[in-house]
Amino acid sequence: MESRKLYNRIAILRKERNVSRKELADNIGVNFQTVGYLEREEYNPSLDLAFKISEYFKLPVEFIFSTELMKPMSQELFDNSKKQ
Amino acid sequence: MIIQKNNKMKRNISIQNRRLWILINSFALIILVIVAELFINTSLLEGWFWILFLIILIVLLVSFKMFYVDTGLWKHIHKKSKYLDEREAMVLTKAVRLSYTIFVVTVMLIIYAFAVIEKGPIDVVIAGSLIYIAHILPAAIIAWSEKEI
Numbered sequence: 143m144e145s146r147k148l149y150n151r152i153a154i155l156r157k158e159r160n161v162s163r164k165e166l167a168d169n170i171g172v173n174f175q176t177v178g179y180l181e182r183e184e185y186n187p188s189l190d191l192a193f194k195i196s197e198y199f200k201l202p203v204e205f206i207f208s209t210e211l212m213k214p215m216s217q218e219l220f221d222n223s224k225k226q
Numbered sequence: 227m228i229i230q231k232n233n234k235m236k237r238n239i240s241i242q243n244r245r246l247w248i249l250i251n252s253f254a255l256i257i258l259v260i261v262a263e264l265f266i267n268t269s270l271l272e273g274w275f276w277i278l279f280l281i282i283l284i285v286l287l288v289s290f291k292m293f294y295v296d297t298g299l300w301k302h303i304h305k306k307s308k309y310l311d312e313r314e315a316m317v318l319t320k321a322v323r324l325s326y327t328i329f330v331v332t333v334m335l336i337i338y339a340f341a342v343i344e345k346g347p348i349d350v351v352i353a354g355s356l357i358y359i360a361h362i363l364p365a366a367i368i369a370w371s372e373k374e375i
Contacts, residue, residue: 171311172311172312172313173311173314175314175374175375176311176312176313176314178373178374179313179373179374184373185313187312188312191312
């Protein structure tokens, strides 16, 4: 059974917080090559790994991962500020 | 998963170079087997056998080192499963499954070919090469298909 493509914000979150792939990998319990595969959206993480990533960045899973193409974070921030 | 911190032996080789070394290794093995079979069964290579054999063996060993040892695949394939993360475990499982298929088909073709040409049972040269193929196939598949290892 083929799984859907999952989009994510791992690369941008990592850059924002100045976290290296190795650092992230060590904290979520994978090897750093796997972080690369996650960022390039070439590998869908298990639920457990997705939650570990969410706990590391202290953000909800649905903010980091999506089955649809994600809006840029800056666009989301702007849209949210307009709603307020 | 337990993270191993010892990656000192690993060298970053591009996927194109890895594929090239795999092809060189495969062709070297085939030529080595042909040369050995010709020497055993005919008198074609009498004066030349050991020189040819040595040259091809060096090519085989160098290409083996380049795609198997220097990339860290040797260590990776022999790691205990507790040291593999979920993606690596999945990749290794896929590679082993595909290796099994390729190996079985190869063995069947060789046995069938031997039966058709009435050569009898396979000899030690073919058996040795099959053992080598069985050993390196999962790593070769990973080296061929994975962007990063």
